[in-house]
Amino acid sequence: MAFISSGYDPSKPMEGRISDIGPRHFGEYLPPVIKDNFGKWAYHEIIEPGVLLHVADSGDKTYTVRAGTARLMTVTHIREICDIADKFSGGYVRFTTRNNLEFQVETEEKAKELKAFLNDQKFDGGSYKFPVGGTGAGVTNIVHTQGWVHCHTPATDASGTVKATMDVVFDDFQDMKLPAPVRISMACCLNMCGAVHCSDIAILGIHRKPPILDHEYLDNLCEIPLAVAACPTGAVRPSKVEINGETYKTVAVKEERCMFCGNCYTMCPSMPLADKEGDGIALMVGGKISNRITKPAFSKVVVPFIPNEPPRWPTMTKVIKKILDTYAADANKYERLGDWANRIGWERFFEKCDLPFSEHLIDDFRDPAYYTWRQTTQFKW
């Protein structure tokens, strides 16, 4: 391999340097019909699952074909997307907030042709490359984090849990038979890069063992005061230990105070939490972002722990499917999962979804806990 220079000269780093130019302006990438009707859209319809029609005040129409992706995508795969966009949609393509692809085409016939084409594309291993769907009252693509693919703090994998889940709920991606949209999200640790805390169903990686202390290295790798200050519950304090006659400056952890958030590890690599038996998944439900009908809401933990079962996490996907199917059968039209649970009552939610209620589900974290306890005699048997 010969080093190829871009033109950058390390001996003169400032020469010709360009910085702080920001992103390209989005206006350069709008398909003509989108540019022409910017801010002048009249209404939209979902023609069939995965196909949207937008009509402008001018009468102009554009059809959108939406397809799911794994989000983790390679150069080769993205070039295939480019080939499709060049062939069908004038060389334009858009990514949605939930990692779907969208192609704009001019006619319904072309949209259906593109949909069929996308659904025909398969990986060598057999899965779809670009399954069309993700619209309306269904499950759309899962927003997720990096997991074991690329992150240093995960308690589980992200791409694998998402693949396993989407395989199980695939019908609901390609159809629109649920009472309302269901947004499933995945975050591989409590840092929640994926911000799953307001999702209809949230898959969340959690640790359950306090940090292991690498005493002999800790003081070299970490700022002890920062590690101490990082703990939200005050479980970490400065300490000294003696190993083989040598005294090391280190920290001590009051283990019963640890809530396994991993914040100490973020500040101090000598305090890892990851552990095969300790780590796994919590499931949360009932969150939403939208202001529609009811207020935005946080997700609630309904399953405190499911062990990691790679590669397909069968226990986790079974519980998700059960919750989704129970909701689908029982909720009213337009009722989001959390609104359904609120209406029937959470005691009934656990009963109907066949989920055990344990003490781990009673909040005991600071003030917000109080607002989750029942202060009424209005409950159900």
Added chain:
Amino acid sequence: MAKHKTPLLDQLESGPWPSFVSDVKQEADARAKNEKGIDYQIPVDCPDDLLGVLEMSYTDGETHWKHGGIVGVFGYGGGVIGRYCDQPEMFPGVAHFHTVRVAQPNGKWYNTQLLRSLMDIWELRGSGLTNMHGATGDIVFLGTTTPQLEEIFWELTHDLDIDLGGSGSNLRTPATCLGMSRCEYACYDSQELCYNLTMEYQDELHRPAFPYKFKFKFDACPNGCVAAIARSDLSFIGTWKDEIRIDQEAVAAYVGGEIAPNAGAHAGRDWGKFDIQKEVVDLCPSKCISYDGKLTIDNKECVRCMHCINTMPKALRIGQETGCSILCGAKAPILDGPQMGSLLVPFIEVNKDDDYQAIKDIVENVWDWWMEEGKNRERIGETMKRLGMAALVNAAGVPVDARQVQEPRHNPYIFWKAEDVDGGWERDINDFRTRHQR
């Protein structure tokens, strides 16, 4: 021929959903064949080694990535996240495997020319693996080595006129819904505001000077497609003040069954005939809609939840006096539990003509306060909780408003200030004693 055996990952190739394993294998093959004769600048077999290390995690139940070191490009404190494998001898292709965040065009619209140019850089100088896109919104290039960072930055800025995104304790790459580009609900041009603020605050984006991360997100209506209300320190959510526009003929067409409700979103199941009373009137959260052959909305009582508009998009349109609400302090649970954005500014005009100065004034006031008061690694939502909503409202320089609370306080522990009280707090004990014996 795969470099490592991956029996567990191979099981993720079956099933309908797109398999990232198949895709990474496809890339590994393409790099091995190298039909275009590319002089790869990082190890050719890094996709193979990525699968190898991931398979090891599937067996071990633990990650094999180490903490990032300090890597980046000259003059920036963010945009690159250092990443090293903790089994470099077994997987040399990914021993050094840093992430590069690249600023995405707002609304994530692309043409293939731009995408292909980005892919050319990443094929030559990186692993060929990406996230389209990261949770914050950036294009994420997964995996390269330190000597390539300046080269990638040079090519991005010189050849593609594109910058890096944010990471660390700075302004993170702002993100927006697709707004006016393809949505009839857009109450303001979320993409243009996002672009303008991104350009205005490039310094804050690239050079960490904040107590912790800070996120702007822009939702052009209360439906909230980018989840601004749940995950951004300042959320700009479109809204309106005047009346919902009604087309009574189209309402009749919905009632008559000629138009499918909710834009056809429920087509997968037979929910029966559309019932406007049950599906719109009764579900209105502020009960401001009635129907007696004609739809009437008491707009003064409307809370703009979007339900009636979403359900009958051909008949109802948002008002015309539009702008945005600004909410502050949303975040995921770490450290103090999750927080939703709290309403700071009920309504503000989104005015491009004065370069959005009114919005920038609020942003800068809020930042000044947080940089003064915030502790290290404290999100502004936590600073707000610690010091109070009123302190934020005052610092932001916006009027106090009943809309900023759900309900007034439950306790009378009011922190009165001396200037709130007639005569102030200075008193003379001797004067007091003229009326009260010791």
